[in-house]
Amino acid sequence: MNSPEIACGINVYCTGPDAADLPSALDDMAELGYSHIALSPISEDATDVAALKKALNDSGIRPIPMAGQAPQANVASADEAVRARGLDLLKSSIDLAHELEADQLNGVVYALFGDHQEPFSGERIAESARLVGQAADYAAQAGIRMTFEVVNRYETSMLNTAAQAIDYVRQSGSDNLFVHLDSYHMGIEEADIPGAIRSALPVLGYLELGQSGRGSLLTGSVDIRAAVQAAKEAGYTGRFGLEAFTRQLLVTGGANALAIWRRTYSDPHAVAAEAVDIIRSVYAEQ
Structure with missing residues (x-):
C-alpha cells in the first residue's frame, strides 16, 4: 500500500508563519517527504500572506490553515448575534484558506477553545453543528475540505470523543465536514484508540499523531x-x-x-523524521 500524504505542524520547527526560519523549515520538511504544513491560526491583518504564499510555493509544500472562534464570534454561543458572527468568522477563514490555495481547513471550529466550564446542551451542540455545516458547504464551493479537531476535556466540553464527533457530523447535514482525530487527545479521552479510529473511518479526514508529552513520537x-x-x-x-x-x-x-511549560525536544528535524519513518514503515508492511 502506498504511503499517504503527511503534514507537519508548523510549530514543530518554528514560532509561526512570519518566522524568519520558516523557509528553511519548509525545505527540510520537503526533503523528509512531507507534502503539507499545518499552520497555526493566521489572519490577513497579522500575517504577510504574500510572503507566506511565496515561501510555500518555493518549497512545494501546501498549506493546511486553521480556523477557530472568538469570544464575540462563536457558533456555540447562546446569543444569536454572536453565533452569526461565528459563522462569518469561519467563512473569512475559508476565504483566506482559498487565497493560500489550500484544499483543507482544520481547527476547533465548533466552539471557543478553552470553553469547558460546564457541559453544552444538546440544543447548543445541534445549533453549532448546523452553522458549521453551512460553513463546510461554503468551503466546498472553494474546493476546500473542512475538518474539525476533537480535543480533550481541558480544552472544550463540547466534543471529546470520536463517537461525539461522528454524531456532530450527522447533525451538521453537510457532506463536506470531516473529523480530525489526534492521538494526543485520544490518549486522554478514548478507551480504545485503534477502535476510535476505525469507528470514525467514514468521516475521518485527518489523523494527527501527537505523543502524551507533546514531543518526540518515540517517547x-x-x-x-x-x-x-x-x-x-x-x-x-x-x-x-x-x-x-x-x-x-x-x-x-x-x-x-497550550500548557507547554518546558522544552520537550531540541531537534525539530529528528522529531519530524521520526514521524515519517513510523508512517512509511507501517504502510510498507505486507
Missing part, C-alpha cells in the same frame, strides 16, 4: 504505531499529520494557552 504513553496500523488496516487513505510542541519554539501566549 510517551501513546502507542503511535498502533494508531497508524489501525488506520491502515481500516483502509484509511487520508492525510496524516505530526504535531509536537516545545516551549522555545512557541510564542509565550500560545505556549501558555
